[in-house]
Amino acid sequence: MKQTAIIALTLIMIVLPFTAAQSQESLVRSASVYSVLGLGIPQDYMSVHGTGMSLIGVATPDRTKGTLANPAMWGTTYLTHMTVSGNVTTFSASDGVTDASSTLVGFDRFQVQIPVLRERLGVSAGLYRTTDVRYSFVDQNSIVLPTADSLSVVDYRTSVTGTGGINRLELGFGLRLTDNIYVGYAPSLKFGVVEEDNQILFQSSLYSPVRYDERTRYRGLAHRFGAMVILPRVFSANDQIVIGATATLQSELEARRRINTRILTGQVLSDLELIPENEFGEQNVTYPFETTVGLSYFPTRFTLFAAELHYQQWSELNAFGSDDKLAFMKDRLRLGFGFEYDAFSRGNEGLFNSLIYRAGVSYDNGHLSIDGTDIETMLFSVGLGIPSRSMGSSIDLSFDFGIRGTENNGLIRERIFGLRASLNFSELMFLQRRVN
Numbered sequence: 441m442k443q444t445a446i447i448a449l450t451l452i453m454i455v456l457p458f459t460a461a462q463s464q465e466s467l468v469r470s471a472s473v474y475s476v477l478g479l480g481i482p483q484d485y486m487s488v489h490g491t492g493m494s495l496i497g498v499a500t501p502d503r504t505k506g507t508l509a510n511p512a513m514w515g516t517t518y519l520t521h522m523t524v525s526g527n528v529t530t531f532s533a534s535d536g537v538t539d540a541s542s543t544l545v546g547f548d549r550f551q552v553q554i555p556v557l558r559e560r561l562g563v564s565a566g567l568y569r570t571t572d573v574r575y576s577f578v579d580q581n582s583i584v585l586p587t588a589d590s591l592s593v594v595d596y597r598t599s600v601t602g603t604g605g606i607n608r609l610e611l612g613f614g615l616r617l618t619d620n621i622y623v624g625y626a627p628s629l630k631f632g633v634v635e636e637d638n639q640i641l642f643q644s645s646l647y648s649p650v651r652y653d654e655r656t657r658y659r660g661l662a663h664r665f666g667a668m669v670i671l672p673r674v675f676s677a678n679d680q681i682v683i684g685a686t687a688t689l690q691s692e693l694e695a696r697r698r699i700n701t702r703i704l705t706g707q708v709l710s711d712l713e714l715i716p717e718n719e720f721g722e723q724n725v726t727y728p729f730e731t732t733v734g735l736s737y738f739p740t741r742f743t744l745f746a747a748e749l750h751y752q753q754w755s756e757l758n759a760f761g762s763d764d765k766l767a768f769m770k771d772r773l774r775l776g777f778g779f780e781y782d783a784f785s786r787g788n789e790g791l792f793n794s795l796i797y798r799a800g801v802s803y804d805n806g807h808l809s810i811d812g813t814d815i816e817t818m819l820f821s822v823g824l825g826i827p828s829r830s831m832g833s834s835i836d837l838s839f840d841f842g843i844r845g846t847e848n849n850g851l852i853r854e855r856i857f858g859l860r861a862s863l864n865f866s867e868l869m870f871l872q873r874r875v876n
Contacts, residue, residue: 472531473575473852474815474845477768477808478757479658479727480573480605480634484750484774485509485549488523488862492798492823492838493778495748499668499684499734500780504827505834505864506553508566510684511624511666514614517555517562519832524550525862529840532855536847544574548860560616564626572605573634585647595643604634606658606693606727614666624666630693630727631659651702652714656760658725660693682736690729690756694722697760726758744780746800749773754807770809776802784827796825798838806844810851817844819856832866 475481487509490497497509506521507513525548532541549568556563577600585594612626638652664686671681699715734748752772759766778800783793799822806815819842827834840858847853 472572472844472854473533473577474808474854475573476575476577476602478571478754478766479725479759480571482752482754482772482807483569483572483605485568485570485608488525488836488864489780489796489798489823489825490778491840491860491862492821492825492836493746493776493780493800494802494819494821494840495734495746495776495778495800496732496750497734497746498666498686498732498748499682499736500744500746500778501668501670501682501684504866505836506551506564508549508551508564508568508610510668510686511564511612511626511664512614512622512668512684512686513666514553514562514564514612514624515616515622516559517553517614518558520555520867521553522551522865523553523862525836525860527858527860529856529858532857533852534847535850535852546572548862556613561613563613564611566608566610568608568610570606570608570630571632573602576601592644594647596647597641597643599639599641600636602634602636604632606630606632608662610664612664620670620672622666622668622670626664626666628662628664629659630662630691633657648703653700653702654697655700656695656697657717658693658695660691660725660727662688662691662727664688676739678740680738682738683734684736685731685733687731688729690753691727693725693727695725695760696720696722723760724758725760726756728753728756742782742785744778744782746776746778746780748776748778750776752807768808768810770807770814772805772807774802774804776800778821782825784825794827794829796823796827798823798825811849813846813849813851815845815851817842817856834864836862836864 472481484496485508487497487507488505489502490500490509501513501516503516503518506523527548528545530541530543549566551564551566553562553564579598582593582595584591608628608630610626610628612624614622614624616622634656636654640650666686668684674681696717697720698717701712701714703710703712730752732750734746736744736746738744754769755771757769781797784796802819804817808815819840821838821840823838825834825836838860842856844854844856845852
């Protein structure tokens, strides 16, 4: 039985890479077809209000809610905060011939931020995703195979589906060194599982369907540092400039892989471990260095203009997989510009005076280059903050529209429509309930 499985595995490894590259139906059920390469699509750990400005938010402090953007900001913590957020994203993909769309509902982050010494020392614990793998390729093809008396052309259907990604469980602190200088440090555990399911279904009763499942587990430690400088009264008595920066050091992840298959013998579907984890052995995967630098200008305490640069060294990625897949990796650079107007803090009555308005745009030159073409992303964002005066909590919404990739050179262009929602609870909410 194991010999049969190995023959089937060999057939899959020959057939599937070709069909995945050539299929006109390969867009089906894919959140992003580009997540098949490397460790998936990078997920930037944007702040709650930064998402509405298309920014990570390393230089946009907000004491009314928690943030993961910059560990240094935890030194400004005055109240305990808890944040939960999620998203709904629709991908509409086209290769110039075939169109397809899919919708993904996902978890963004969970964070708790606690003051140890109010506005001097704060700690944070958070869970969030750093890469996302969601792809599915489907194809119909034919192959010449032996039958009882001769060779015959057999039609078959191949399916390749990948899911998973790398997550981050982070615990850190932020410290105010002086009235205007803050620093922070956040060690974290990176972990995750990426699974790829490969199937062949033959249009002949002489050949049983074959399934080949590949699972890779990742685990390792990472270290993130942050700094923030606040410069008050630069051009007027009420304005201020904020400079923020973070850096995450290159880290090594332990990776373990195993391959299973399922063989149909008669009427029985059996699981068979083809290559266990101990045969593959442990491989060290290099997760790249990344840094973000931001500059914000507050003309008044109600208005914010911000610019940001984010860099990731994906060309240094070393992972399980063929050299052909890793050859597509390149360094990534993302530029963002955002604006915020806080009508809520003015204290005026009326619906439109009780909201916070945000907008922004970003350009991402991508972490992939295929046949000399960078897989770029242009993203436009608008956001709305809905605070509660009485409860000390808020709901933050952001809407994204973007375009990733191109139809040129046989590649795929993706239109991205996203909705993110964050629920932010503060210590004030629970104190208010106690008073009442």
